Amino acid sequence: MVQGKTDTQISVLVADDHAMVLEMIELFLSSLPELTVQTAQSLDEALELIKREGSFDITLLDLHMPGMNGVEGLTRAIKANNGHPVAILTGNPTQRNVDDILKAGAAGIVLKTTHMRTLANAIRFMAAGEQYVPHELTVDRSPAHLAAETPLSEKETLVLSYLVEGLPNREIAEALGLAEPTIKMHVRSICGKLGVKNRTQAVIKAKDLGIV
Template sequence: MQTMSAASERVRFLIIDDHPLFRDALHGAVRVAYPDVETVEAKSIGEALEVLGESSSFDLCLLDLNMPDVQGFEGLLQLRTRHPSLPVVVVSGHEEPRIISEALSYGAAGFIPKSVRKTDLANAIRSVMQGEIHVPENYRPQPADAERDDRAKMVQRLATLTPQQLRVLQMLRQGLLNKQIAYELQVGETTVKAHVSEILRKLNVYSRTQAVIEVSKLDNAELFREQAPF
């Protein structure tokens, strides 16, 4: 059986970017790589999740980090947690190694700077479609010592949580909503919201999704060392 070349292969991409000019640029780049590509646009993470809810049959998602309805990596985190089988490539104007490392740690299939030429962008997309993790040529992974430092800092932040906040965090990891947590703890939803806000502040994260993912990176030994009841 003869396989199709990239030029004739039919693929379907979801482009998530709130800037119409760059959406057009991405359209042009993906058509260089796959002339018969079908692209669907989304101008926000909320719109993208609606599109994916109606049809999850996409081969790749191209995501700008700076979206109007989320902060930081929240858009990437939502896409990865709700649609884990969908490869997501971050296409961003931010090219700092720390941002690239964090995007990859959250499951991005690649990171492409917006500053690259259209042909380089097309080549990067091809490489991801072939199963590679694409990063800029000048990118150097975060040193192992720095990664260990980040983990140690998170363990220290966990130690600042009160027993009740630890219980709330445990329930967040179980996927419970505020209403369900309030029922389990026999407190009001307002109290749960206050606990969640304080958890985010103490862990130095911007969303409950990021809190769950960051804590999940720690192994059981690290968690039990701080007597967190997970």
């Protein structure tokens, strides 16, 4: 157990070699009274903190920071953290990345485009023993699957998954790291391929076809 936290608090360790990302996450999470936060900039630094402070309730590791070597670093951190949840922070993982991360025992995958409020909720969720995987990563994004099941492209299928959640174009653009006009273009293309007039009809048609 991490020193200096109360029984009602969740201790969080965030490790990322991008200083700006790390600072933003730490600033927001530290403002929440139920969380205590410590940071590291490499896997070795994170493992040293765990050794010195004790296991953390939830640890978030950047997939591509120094020392990770893919899921090998994740496995080392899970062992060091005495079985407490360890999750991966990443930008845009491939389907293979997602599969390897989850098979290695990660508590979840958090995208770096995630809104801070969603990040906090994901931390609470994983600390409670649940596995967190963003909706867009649960969509089978392989080209073979897309060709067999839907007329939509990989990116259009991803945008459609956000339409199902009722998100406006601006929030979809932020989540995917794209410009809002690009999202509008994808929505128009989705409607055209599905033979509907608007996004609401697109969601209904997609559900009828079993695309989402």
